[in-house]
Amino acid sequence: MPEHKYTDGPWRVDSAFTRHAIKSPSHDIALVALSPQHEANAQLISAAPDLLQALEELDAMYARAWDTTDGGLHFSAESVAKFEAAHEKARAAIAKATGQA
Known part of the structure; x- marks a missing residue:
């Protein structure tokens, strides 16, 4: 980051x-x-720092997962776990930003 x-x-x-x-x-x-x-x-x-961090993590994973050979997204088991963790951070940041946390 x-x-x-x-x-x-x-x-x-x-x-x-x-x-x-x-x-x-x-x-x-x-x-x-x-x-x-x-x-x-x-x-x-x-929530701004939390939102930015979650988006940066998702962006980094998206760039690594994109397969330029066939145009699809491909995730290893490790990538799926990282993606799920980043998604949870994003959901927590959204909850904080909207007063739901």
Whole structure:
């Protein structure tokens, strides 16, 4: 995976008083106004590192699985396990982004 310049995750939402704070273990990332719509926005922002990581893993597997000879996708047993793990990360990131986690 490429190195990123953003603050490492996991990020979380801490709601208090008049704002939602998106925080990492070491930094405040962003402040969002306190309302139901803004809470959804904060959840989506806090899931950004998880979403990016899951997509990068799926993208890397897709590139390795594509067979340029016959145009099909081919997975070894090891690749299937990695794909399933990346899919679960993606599902968890989606749940976090949508406030379902």
